[in-house]
Amino acid sequence: MRSLVIMLSVAIGLFAGIMVLAIYKGVMRSRIKTVIYAETGHIQIHDTSFKKDYEPGFTIRNGVSIVNEIQKYPEIKTVATRTITMGMLSTTTGSSGIQINGVIPEQEHLASQLNQKINEGAGFNPNKHHEVLIGKKLAKKMKLQMGSKLVLTCTDSSNNIIASAFRVAAIYESDNAPLDEKNVYIRQTELNEMLGIGKEFHEIVVLLHKDEALEQVEKKLKDQYPNYLTENWKIISPETDLMVGTVDITSYIIMAIILFALAFGIINTMLMGILERTKEIGMMMALGMNRLKLFILVLMETFFLTITGAPIGLFISWGVTGYYNTHGINWSSRGKEMMSSFGFNTTIYPEFPDEKIMMTLFFVVLTAMLSCIYPAMKALKLKPVDALRK
């Protein structure tokens, strides 16, 4: 009975620890996926000066021929171009600073799945002009609805202020609410007309077939186009990289709490066990079992229980993560707002943290062993005469 409790605590402790790691790993993996496939792409190319001030004049020179050239790379899945400028969105009631993205709808759908994020409306209609896609958060803030009219203002390449009226053709929602509040999408041709930059653009987004090819392709592009700024997603979205680190620390803290609970449970159960077996222990000491052997006995007991409990915990967590890895844990019922305001997907696909299993196992076993030392010491203090009298 007592052995079962300890075995189960070890199993549950290990399970909880692994689940935390698995959920974090899943969250991070999905966050990275979101960043790559819905926001930045794997690699972006800009003019070296563009990102300093987002001056409309710093377009990618020979952009079209670069696009044609790199589209032939076997590792590259999709190439999209964007014209980007900072501007202002105004309605009759107010205004808000935004980033205007001039996109070619067909390309953008492939590069950042823009059409899949659309919540309301049909998106760009080939038969209409001056359409704009805005994020849900911005729509709410500016009280905009489908078909609402608004004015986008920006400065052109010769520093003149340009304003143009647009109609809301769709409201989109991504997993990253702050981005939704800042980005609006219009047709590239229309933005280029406003900015007066002809057929040029500011950004090339590259999506690869495989994440693993990132460094190789990045290097190839850098070598081939040394006079442009080539960056991968980790550089473009440093907060994601940073978040991976922060989350690691958080998961260690949660691990520590779990281990602490485990230790508490084991100390308690072992103490109870020793109390229960006072007579047994007293008798063994009377018969001539020395303290060292008794100590080893108590340690061995915990060790064996841990060794039996650990595979159970491992196996269950492996099964559970495996199941949810395909089915996903849906958080949307609660905390959807919270998750998406941090740029997280609302469905989590936990992933078995293979690389951290050994460490987790090690700490769980270590905690179990350490927490039986105090009860063992307590057992050693028993005097056989007193123990037997009870």
Added chain:
Amino acid sequence: MKTVIDAHNISKVYNKDKIPVYAINNVHLHIELGEFTALVGPSGSGKTTLLNLIGGLDTPDAGKIEINGTDITALRSNELIDFRLKNIGFVFQSFNLIPVLTAEENVAFIMELQGMSKAERQNRIKTLFGQIGLEDKLNSRPSQLSGGQQQRVAVARALASKPQFVLADEPTANLDTASANKLMDIMALLNKEEQMTFIFSTHDPRVIERARRVITLVDGSIVSDTAQVNIYSTNGHEK
């Protein structure tokens, strides 16, 4: 005859700071090899205390206890544990066996502690279980044995390590007459066959009459010490 236990002027006082209780008061005790001795006396007279003292489970407040020439009152606690393991067999009133171990394991473990070889252990177990008449219960757990059978296994365990003597504190207290008789038969047999010295405390007249020497304690002092004829060992009432 060879002396096994030699205790001089031993005293044990409880409750020293308040009203002192002289559980053992200036007792001399001399036990020789092969004795079969009963320690009797009213409840609270100090039987358990005396057995604990000569068994090295407790230390006297005064006096000296020599076992085979070793002064156990001078031993450090770890040495004392080791000394008990090698020299003294114990049978307690109840809760003698470790519940999770089988009868055989309960006896074997003490020999393992002593570092006996496996062959030697198996040999000894075979002999002992034959002597206690439980050859068929080797693999039973204590809960599957009757109280009398459990006490017999405890006797086997006490002898397993080939001690100098066996101390038994009211070994029959929880047994019915038949089981008590059987246990006494076995102890008497081992006393004869293995030349094992037994000292047992008891209240039970049927047990007392089996002893060859009866020591009576009252209020921590020996009030009588008499030899008696053991009727059973002369008319062969064994097994």
